[in-house]
Each structure stands twice: as C-alpha cells, then as structure tokens.
Amino acid sequence: MGRWRDGREPEMTEKHDNEKGKREGVPANPLIVALDLGDWKELEEAALRLKGTVETVKVGLEAYAALGPAVLEMLKREGFRVFVDLKLHDIPRTAGRAVRALAEKGADLLTLHCAGGLKMLEAACEEREALRRKRGRAPLLLGVTVLTSLEGEDLRQTGVPDEPEGQVLRLARLAMRAGLDGLVASARELPALRKELGSRPLLVVPGIRPAGTDRQDQARVGTPASAMRDGADYLVVGRPVLQSDDPARSAREILEEMGWA
Secondary structure: OOOEOOOOOOOOOOOOEOOOOEOOOOOOOOEEEEOOOOOHHHHHHHHHHHEOOEOEEEEEHHHHHHHOOHHHHHHHHOOOEEEEEEEEOOOHHHHHHHHHHHHHOOOOEEEEEHHHOHHHHHHHHHHHHHHHHHHOOOOEEEEEOOOOOOOHHHHHHOOOOOOHHHHHHHHHHHHHHHOOOEEEOOHHHHHHHHHHHOOOOEEEEOOEOOOOOOOOOOOOOEOHHHHHHOOOOEEEEOHHHHOOOOHHHHHHHHHHHHOEO
C-alpha cells in the first residue's frame, strides 16, 4: 500500500469513519483505470499489465455489453476491485434487482443515474442494506450527476435550464437524501460539492486528463493534481493509460501527479 507523497497515511481504510468520510471496503489507492475495451484478450492483457499498480478498475457499458458479466468475475479472480459503471436508470424495482445481480457478479462499486429519481435511488439503497445484512458486505453506490461530456447548452436541449454546476448540486442533494455512498461528478464541480456536502460523500471524478494532454470528447475536465486538491477521493482515467505504450508506467505517473507515492 502506498501513501501520500507528503508522508500522510491514506485516509481511506477498511473501516468506516463518519468524521473523515471513510467508507468500509474502499481501497487506499486513489486511481481507477477505466477498461473501456470490447475485446476480451485486449482487456485482460491491459488489466494484467496494471496489476500491482492499480487496485480498482472500471468496467463500463462498452466492455459489459461486449463481454458480459464474466468479465467482472475474471477481474475479481485477478485480485482487482471492480467498479461497474452502467449508470442504472429504471423503475425502482428493476434498479434494485440490478444492484443485487451486479453484486453477485463481484461489483465493489456501481453507479446509478440520479435522474432516475428518489424512489429508484432509495430502492437501490434498500437492496444494498439487504445485501449487507445477508452477506456482511455490499457494493458502494455512486450517483451519476451530469456526464462530463455535457455543457450548459447540452442540458438545455434536454429541458434542464441550469448550468452543469446547478444541476450537479440538485442531483447530489437527491442522492444524499436517498442514502447513496457517493457521487460521480466532474472536477469542475468539486469545490461546490465539498462546500455544500462536506466530507460525507465519496467523490469519484472522471474526465481526468494529465497536464498537457488532449481532452478528447470530454468537456468538463481536470488534471489529477487539481482534482485531488479540490476534494476528489478517486479519479477515473482511461485512454491516457490504455493508449500508452506502458500503461503501468503511465498509471504511476498519474499517481505521482496526484501526490501518491
């Protein structure tokens, strides 16, 4: 296990600490690599190259649609924590049952879209608690607020009059009311989220680009250093690592940029 470069011990441990916002079962390593790949061999090779450097990998819609739940089981066998990012958005009963099914396949963290509404989010939390009572553990539930590819005009096209920050805060309040463990939001909204919600939610930030790299199809991005400074707990990075000639080295460089040794 690493530590912060300034000598601090990791804040995230296996115990729960309300005062510091710690969560049970959350690894200390703050980098999550998104395995956004649709080919089994390619994904498995990428994961194995990251083993020992990265604790948590993300399986999103592309990989899950192409490879199915077996990819989660493979990653668990290799010792990874698995973040299943399917952004569940359905009627409450269906969303709750999906949480249960994904937990059975090995999900350690999973996402629901906050736009699914309070009842859907509460149903997911009820299923999480049922799993904890039955198995002693359950996935952490993260609420997706506004995708990092969207700007204000994109939201207005969907009938949302606010700029992204206003919508993020509105959905974040809903997620906290429902009892979710954390949120997924862009680096741009981190200061506002921490100001309003304090240390309570686990904040997972996608759309991260190392300093000097192309933002590609992301609109609201941040660098590893700035995102951690503004209150992120975990950063999700995909292409800057996967498209590197040496993914493990690129992951280590990002960890260094985040202040993690």
